[in-house]
């Protein structure tokens with residue numbers, strides 16, 4: 001165990017040097033928080049995110065247990081880094097002709113890449129400290145068959161809030177997580193106690209009622225899912241579309257209202273500093289963005305995930321929700337757009353604007 005303590009100290013130091021704000025070790029054990037996962041999938045709450053349903057060779061859901069996904073793993077190093085910037089909170093207060101991109105996507109680089117670069121440094125220090133050729137490690141930033149927030153809780157990074165985000169008492173919830181599965185048995189931290197208490201702000205604030213109960217998210221109603229993961233047509237549900245407001249990529253509402261984020265520190269990491277053009281971008285720019293301009297504007301940005309077609313569709317829906325009739329002429333053109341979902345969204349947006357006082 002002395003060796004394990006030394007290795008953990010060296011990993012902690014490497015994580016700090018790499019720029020992580022928090023680091024901890026979780027045991028490989030089935031946490032009660034994962035018991036919900038098969039039921040969550042069975043109820044269809046993952047929407048069309050088929051990667052959530054990945055199975056191991058015995059037909060078991062990988063994400064339901066680390067024993068399914070990585071039977072060789074003995075512990076998980078969890079690193080967290082703050083991406084909060086000093087930009088103001090503002091989902092809905094901006095000029096109504098502008099949309100909202102979730103703050104995690106404002107940076108100059110895709111966070112998957114910048115967090116992974118840092119994580120590789122920690123992985124190298126683990127391998128150096130271990131000095132054995134038998135060590136197996138795997139690094140993941142959002143891409144692994146693992147529910148990161150659950151291991152983050154058991155590594156002592158924070159608790160899982162009723163909004164389903166990991167929350168740290170000092171740093172709030174604007175955190176990117178990176179995990180290293182390792183075949184090494186390291187001394188684990190203690191799980192963080194839940195500090196949500198009687199608060200229900202996130203549940204009350206969610207405009208689409210996607211938080212169907214404390215700690216339970218129905219992705220099908222979640223603005224982040226709808227604007228990023230949902231391909232093709234958005235659900236034919238007027239209330240849902242209207243409640244999406246002017247969100248064009250992701251949503252920060254359930255974190256913006258969280259009292260634990262009031263004093264969240266701002267990061268000075270250069271790669272997380274916002275690109276001005278991604279804060280409240282003009283909806284008419286995005287609705288008609290060319291393929292070349294999309295590539296240029298979103299090079300290295302997570303916004304590419306929704307693809308140009310998805311971003312244009314979202315911008316058109318947001319125009320409908322803007323209450324700004326100046327968009328009617330452009331929408332009139334877009335009803336004959338080459339993209340089917342832009343066309344259909346434009347029809348909806350015109351009806352919505354015409355029915356708005």
Ligand code: SF4
Nearest residue numbers: 161162196199202258
């Ligand atoms: Fe928990 Fe309140 Fe934050 Fe929701 S808003 S995550 S209930 S503290």
